[in-house]
Structure formats: C-alpha cells, structure tokens
Amino acid sequence: MKHNADGFIERYKARLVVKGYTQTYGIYYEETFAPVAKLNTFDVKNAFLHGELTDEVYMDIPPRYNTTQTGTVCRLRKALYRLKQSPRVWFGRFTMAMKNNGFKQCNSDHTLFLKHRKGKVTTLIIYVDDMIITGNDKQEISQLQDYLAIEFEMKDLGGLKYFLEIEMARSQQGIFLSQRKYVLDLLTDTGMLDCKPVDTPIVQNHHLGEYPYQVPTNKERYQRLMGRLIYLSHTRPDIAYAVSVVSQFMHSPSEDHMNVVLRILRYLNSTHGKGLMFSKHGHLNIDGYSDADWVGSVTNRKSTSGYFTFVGGNLVTWRRKKQNVVALSSVEAEFRGMTKGISIVHNSVQHDRTKHVEVDRHFIKQKLEAKVFQFPFVKSEDQLADILTKAISSKAFHNSLDQLGINDIYAPT
Template sequence: MVVTMNDPEEKAALQHHLASESEMKDLGALKYFLGIEVARSEQGIFLSQQKYILDILTDTGMSASKPADMPMELNHQLGEYPDQVPTNKERYQRLVGKLIYLGHTIPDIAYAVSVVSQFMHAPSEAHVDAVNRIMRYLKSSLGIRLMFTRHGHLDVEGHTDADWAGFVTDRRSTSGYFTFVGGNLVSWRSKKQKVVSRSSAEAEYRGMAHRICELLWIRNLLGELGFKPKHATQLNCDNKAAIYIAHNPVQHDTTKHVEVDRHFIKEKLEAKIIKVSFVKSKDQLADVLTKAVICRVFHSSLSKLGIDDIYAPT
C-alpha cells in the first residue's frame, strides 16, 4: 500500500488505524512498488522500471541482443494475412502483457505495444519480430525515466492526434493523446478507433471527443482534491478542419455522422471549460502515439515529454 498526504498527524492516525486492523510495517519513503522504482533528487521525483526491463530481457534470452534506436519500424505493414506463419500464442500473450505493464512509466513504447497487442488472438512470426524490436529498443533505453518536477502551477493541458486509416487490415484510425498537469506528463494512450472514419477530420474529431472526456475527469479530480482549475484547459490539435468543425455551430453533411461528438465538444467550448488550439505538426507531441516516426522526431518528442535517459551522453 502507498499512502501519500501532506498532514503528518493524519498520516500517523491512518497508520495506527491500519495497524489495529491487520499486521503492517511502515517501510518509510517510497522506493519500489510493483516493479516501479521511485527516486528523488533536487530536480524532482523520477519513475523507472529498469529492473523490470532487465528481468524481461533475461527471461526471454535477449540480454545479448543488438539494441534498436526505435521501438517500431517506419511504414510497417503489420496485420493479419492468409499466408502468415503462426507462432506460440501463449508465449506471445505473456510477453505482450509484460510490455503493456511497462507502459505505465514508458510512454515511448505506447504506440508499438498498442499495435502488437492487436494480434494476441493469432500472432505470427512477423508479430513476434515486432515484439522483439520493442525488446531491443528497451535494451538501449535502460536509463529512461519519467520525471515529475515543480513548475509553479497546476494547469491541465492535452495533446491529441489521430492517424487516419493507419491499420492496413481494417483501415481503422489510431488515436493518441498526452495529458500534462502542472507541466508534468500524467497520462497517455494509443488506441485503435472502434469504427472506420471516412476522413482525416473525422478521425481527429473522434479522438478529440474522447480526449476531452479524459480532461474533464482530471479537472474534476483536481477539484475534489482542492485544486480546482482556474483557467480553461487547453487541448492542442494539428488538424485545422477538426478545429473548425469544433468551433462552427453550423451542421454540415460531412459531420452528421459525428453529430453527438460535435454537440458534446461545442458545449464544452461554449462553457469555456476547454480551449482547442492549433499546433503545427512538428510541435504535435501526440504524433508518436499514432504512428512510427523518424528517429529525430521521436527522440525530440521524448525530451519535451519530461522523459530523460541517465545513460545518454551529455
């Protein structure tokens, strides 16, 4: 159990109550919990899963494998094909499950893990190769850690993006988002959309609606904790058509199939709870959650997300 609070007396009372109900021991400041390592410095708090990664590499016999600088190849064509060579399904599911858990502190593998997890029911050798690529990337990134530091505010900000018709098998789009609270990355997700979008604007718009739901939940949570946001939450998007639809109250034939999302987003914009802003594609951090990008863009995004590598050359 992890207990966090800023009232020493209340903390002592809670510990006394728990001790009266069951046997327990206070282990002091948090250092390791469920495979997640916690470190503190003058810069802030750092989370990593280095030991968990090393254990996976050892268990899979990939400790001596060649490192990779990216978790997934550019322009990959992973999908389900009639002539694919099947592989051990149980082993594949077990390994991908471990990678999913790694995603709690390593957002840079979120897209790659989202892709390989699509084939848990019928994995092939090509899918295993993609998983091994993720493992080789993890070997090269053992020093990566997620940093939380003080920025003097608790503003909520989001980045949302979508890759239209990115999956070659069913042509569904991939949505991705990042959420920052107080300048620190707190949540992220890469997920294939449930329906086929007929345009890039529709794909972006569907992703935007789901993203706003998450931002509203975080705003409400902060309010319950006594830190009610004072400003409208900014949501960054790199699709001008989607932003125009969000602000334009006129019904269009091209948007009637996302009418519910359109009214939902319009309501939050008019209430000044959410503010949707345009960002250039080169500044769109969520791009790495929707597709495989070039190495330079990938590593540039990581530094902006507050992810650093203690083994990286200075």
C-alpha cells in the same frame, strides 16, 4: 520470496492456502474482485484473514494435520488465500474501515481513497495488501497510520522506493519513476541482453497486419512477452504505440509480428533506464495533446486515437486506442480523438456532412463556448501525441521524448 529492487531476497513468506480452483461459480461464491491500482508504503500482514465470510465454506483438513476423526472438514469463518471470494471480502472490509475514518472512495478508481481537511489532502491507494500513503497533511497521515495499525496488523516499509516492480528515485530535481530492473530481467529472460540495440521501437510504414501465408510463431511465448511489455508500458509511453500494434495479433501471431516484438526488446536494450521525471514547474496547468490516425489499420481500416495529459508540466496520463467504428472522414477521426476539426465546430455550413459526429461536435462546441478549454494551434513537429498513433522518424521520436519528460538518470553524462 519477496525481492528488493536490487534483486536480493527481502524476506520469505509462508501461508496456508485453500484449493480455490475447486470452487464453482454460483455455488461457492457469487462475485470476485481484486483491488488493483490504475509516499510511504505499508504491507498488511495476512490481509485476507481480515475478511469475514458470509458464505458457508468448508475446507479439507490441511496436509500433515493429524486427526483421529474421519471425514472431518474445516468450516471457514474468515477468508483464506486462494479462496476466490477472498480479495473481494478483504477489500470490502478495508473500504469500510477507510470510510469510517472519514475518507472518500474515488469514483474513477475504487482503490484510491482521499481525505480533505483544512485545505490539505491525504491520499491512500491500495494494491491487494500493499498500500501507498501520501499527501501534504502530516498530522492526518500519522493519525491514519495509527488507525490502520489498530484495525489491521501492518508493517511500515518506509519511504517509497520499489513498488510493483516500479522504482522511485528522489533528488532536488524531483521524483523519477522507472522499471529499469524489470527491463533488465526481461532482456535476461529472453536472451536479448547482448543484442544489437536500435533507436526506435518500430519502423516507419510497417504495414503490420494479418495476411495469407504468414508463417506462424510460438503463440504462448508471444503472449507471455506481450503481457510483460504491456505492463512495462505503464512507465514507458515511448513503447505504447509499438506494443499496442503487436498486441492486436495475440490470437494468431506470425513471425512478422514476433520480429517487431524482438525489435521492441532491442530498443529497450539501449533504453532500459528511461522513465518519467516529475518536477516542480511552479504551476498546475492542465495541458493535453491529442491525435488521430485516420483509417490507419490495414486490417479493418479503423482509426486510432491517442492522447497525452500534463498536470503542472508533468506527464500523468496517456492512452492509445483503436476507435470502435470506421471513421468516414479524417475530421471524424480527429473529433473522436478530441483534437483538431475546429473549422467544423465554427462552420455551420458543413453541418449536414457531419451528422454522424453530432455528439462529438456539440460537446466540443459547448466546451469551447464555455471556455472550459482552448485549442491553440500546434505545429506538426510539436504534436507529441503522434508517437501514440503512428511510427515516426527517429529524430521526431526522440524530440517528442524530450518534451514528454522521458529521461534516463542512469545514462552516462
């Protein structure tokens, strides 16, 4: 069943699928692949059936198919659903069609295809068999739709409103992305819809880690919740830090860890309508905020880097990641986070003390000298990336959300 954003059933689907779980790697297939994206929407009908198989694959006769012959099997000429190589075969077929139409495949995200023509751009991004087409070249978009309709049987789903559990709303102010229904479903499934809300997803100075004699909790439930929260982080940078912290203990969660997960749910209960607003600000400047928390992990003393990137005044990317090695100084942690430490870049006297960050030091120095980017001074209260590397006060937390453009269009005014 395929549902709309309001929860009602849009349509039913029925497909013939194969028992892909019986396939053995190296015998029945060599590689697998699932095209997943890192504004019109289209759905390719029976997408995997467009993939031509190069392997010799046989399938048992489907149930209730009457045949008088014994020991009969079906040889597959084209891919079917559940066949492990089907996604890769289908995506290869689709990629070839896009390139034949003059589109270039993005190197950083292979599910993204771009075409530049007469100073305009057309963009297509695909998730398995669903795709979004957008751009400022209306003629090219129309031609692409006609071309894909010839190559593949497609259904035009109209303007983008609901895609991969992400809701889109348009107004004169801009485009708003949220996962409101996803959050409400999560709270309903966990019995937390009527819980007492909190104003931050994690408390300050939590010192969460692995300690002796911790009481274990239900591992499967913990991992299921973490999977759903990680997906929610795609539109909710406000929970990115808290989710990243508790996701480090999925191998052996305790009740202390579960209590933090439940606090995140309590925070979501008061903020289920929050999302990202994309508005026109009259420029296309690229601005970034980066921070590093030196030896912040109580478990292995590794530092954590975090950054936000804005394009045209709108938040487009963010990331929080624990550094691979233990930083020997706060400056090294900052270099790895591409933030401050400018004093060392300009101060050769400290050179010998920073050989272990030589690559980072020279990279930053070269870019500064070439004026590729600049490092203006940022006050502590204006350092937006703090919410990715540490738990901060409620006041600072909500001030950061306002500056990040995280709003709630469903909140009462």
